[in-house]
Amino acid sequence: MAAPDPAETATALQKELLQAIVDHVPAMICFLNAEGRFQWVNRAWREHLGWSLQDMAARDMLAEFYPGAREREQMVALMRAADSQWLDCRTRIRSGETVDTAWAFVRLSDGSTIGIGQDVSERKEAERTLRMNESQLRQSQKMEAIGRLAGGVAHDFNNLLTSILGHTELMLGELAPGHPLREDIGEVRHAAERAADLTSQLLAFSRKQVIEPRVLELNTAIGHIMGMLRRLIGEHIELVPALDPTLGRVLADPGQIEQVIVNLVVNARDAMPEGGRLRIETANVVLDAAFADTHVGALPGPHVMLAVIDEGVGIDPEIQQHIFEPFFTTKDKAKAKGTGLGLATVYGIVKQSGGYVAVDSTPGTGTTMRVYLPLAVVMPLPSAPAPAPEDRSTAGTETILLVEDEDSVRGLTRRILARAGYTVLTARDADEALRVSAQYDETIDLLLTDVIMTGLSGPRLSETLIGLRPTMSVLFISGYNEDTILRQGVLRQGVAYLQKPFTPAALMRRVREVLDERRGRLEGKARAAG
Numbered sequence: 001m002a003a004p005d006p007a008e009t010a011t012a013l014q015k016e017l018l019q020a021i022v023d024h025v026p027a028m029i030c031f032l033n034a035e036g037r038f039q040w041v042n043r044a045w046r047e048h049l050g051w052s053l054q055d056m057a058a059r060d061m062l063a064e065f066y067p068g069a070r071e072r073e074q075m076v077a078l079m080r081a082a083d084s085q086w087l088d089c090r091t092r093i094r095s096g097e098t099v100d101t102a103w104a105f106v107r108l109s110d111g112s113t114i115g116i117g118q119d120v121s122e123r124k125e126a127e128r129t130l131r132m133n134e135s136q137l138r139q140s141q142k143m144e145a146i147g148r149l150a151g152g153v154a155h156d157f158n159n160l161l162t163s164i165l166g167h168t169e170l171m172l173g174e175l176a177p178g179h180p181l182r183e184d185i186g187e188v189r190h191a192a193e194r195a196a197d198l199t200s201q202l203l204a205f206s207r208k209q210v211i212e213p214r215v216l217e218l219n220t221a222i223g224h225i226m227g228m229l230r231r232l233i234g235e236h237i238e239l240v241p242a243l244d245p246t247l248g249r250v251l252a253d254p255g256q257i258e259q260v261i262v263n264l265v266v267n268a269r270d271a272m273p274e275g276g277r278l279r280i281e282t283a284n285v286v287l288d289a290a291f292a293d294t295h296v297g298a299l300p301g302p303h304v305m306l307a308v309i310d311e312g313v314g315i316d317p318e319i320q321q322h323i324f325e326p327f328f329t330t331k332d333k334a335k336a337k338g339t340g341l342g343l344a345t346v347y348g349i350v351k352q353s354g355g356y357v358a359v360d361s362t363p364g365t366g367t368t369m370r371v372y373l374p375l376a377v378v379m380p381l382p383s384a385p386a387p388a389p390e391d392r393s394t395a396g397t398e399t400i401l402l403v404e405d406e407d408s409v410r411g412l413t414r415r416i417l418a419r420a421g422y423t424v425l426t427a428r429d430a431d432e433a434l435r436v437s438a439q440y441d442e443t444i445d446l447l448l449t450d451v452i453m454t455g456l457s458g459p460r461l462s463e464t465l466i467g468l469r470p471t472m473s474v475l476f477i478s479g480y481n482e483d484t485i486l487r488q489g490v491l492r493q494g495v496a497y498l499q500k501p502f503t504p505a506a507l508m509r510r511v512r513e514v515l516d517e518r519r520g521r522l523e524g525k526a527r528a529a530g
Helices: 006-024 043-049 061-065 069-081 121-174 181-205 218-224 226-233 254-270 289-294 342-352 407-419 430-439 458-468 482-487 504-529
Strands: 028-032 038-041 087-092 098-107 113-119 214-217 237-242 249-252 276-287 301-310 356-362 366-374 399-403 423-427 446-450 473-478 496-499
Touching: 006 043, 028 043, 043 113, 061 069, 061 087, 069 087, 069 098, 098 121, 121 181, 121 289, 121 407, 121 504, 214 218, 214 254, 218 226, 218 254, 218 276, 226 237, 226 254, 249 254, 249 366, 254 276, 254 301, 254 342, 254 366, 342 356, 342 366, 399 407, 399 430, 399 458, 407 423, 407 504, 423 430, 430 458, 446 458, 446 504, 458 473, 473 504, 496 504
Parallel strands: 237 276, 399 423, 399 446, 446 473, 473 496
Antiparallel strands: 028 038, 028 113, 087 098, 098 113, 214 249, 276 301, 301 366, 356 366
């Protein structure tokens, strides 16, 4: 028996070594001869793509892998170039599924080619997720910026509306019942009240609206307004409720939740001018970390879901990113009666309630608006408000230090208080207020001050003055709402507060309440000391 040829043995060993290497690397590897026919493929190729060398023998594999002409042409060009450049593409595997891959080809000296491929599905999915998150983050930042702008505009408008409403009330109080100007002034007041409603919606969008959250059942809230909803949508639309009877409770402002429901239903109605079905659904859902990671602003955990589903025309993707912006509308502005604040108000209320709102829409198939509100953990019983004393006089003789940097509001407020019998000291800002206090030797019963002013803020001013006048009470006023300035740390919980715009009656009532509380507190201390 002849001894083995050492050269043949070495060649066989090299082939065995090469086969072992290529079968154990994670990359897909194939070898094509100079005519472009597959000669062998490694294990990763077979496992990822599902094709063995025998399966591919009588098939046009380029057409199998790349049914689209464009992708096929790109791959042919890559194989002809064989310059080690990588190409990302979508490759159809034997099961029919399309996966993300990357390929490079190297030509050998005899004209044959080695192809190396990678499954890059995870990388591509991560890139898609990153792009989506970046887009959502930009959208969220834009909405926050619009919200700050809207809140600032509403604050400035509230100062103006305080002056308008107050002066119209004073004028109406001076005119006889049959005076011809009463109707005109009443129209001015009505317009100012409508403007106040508009600023309230802007504050809702910017999450700067006063809220009174309580534990409530969403199904019950829907049931309370179901009749109104049916009247709103008209007879040409069928309203179909699908409410989960085991629905959990949420912590939210009942009035605002009703506004969210109404706004969503009206928006769905307007999307179906020819009629259709409008479905309202509720369900208990759990938002997982994956959902929160891909939906900026959403928090993981148990939620109560409200969905309003229409069969309307749907919303184009480029429009979807704008629908929650204030004053944005796709309706004919010449015919539309709305303000463009419906969905913006929904967005603000849901965000202020700690929730998340999402839109799912495809043109021609309708729209689903989903609101996710956190499941209420604590179930406190709502306390009934104390009944207001009837016919209580709002007049008084106490001394009030009024600090307001808006001239018209300061002048109006001084007139209202002085007419009711109060002694009113006025100051434009904190520095002037400190000087007025230092020059006034008598008791100052109440500091009535704006919260945010140039220089020293209202809360800082109150701390300084209470240190000098411990028996003085404080009432804060602002065009921003209490919830906002509490969250920003400007005010502490439990302080007396009045939001602009206010009417003379509301101002008088709140001032009297704070002064009566002060009197009761001082009398209690006197009895305890005696």
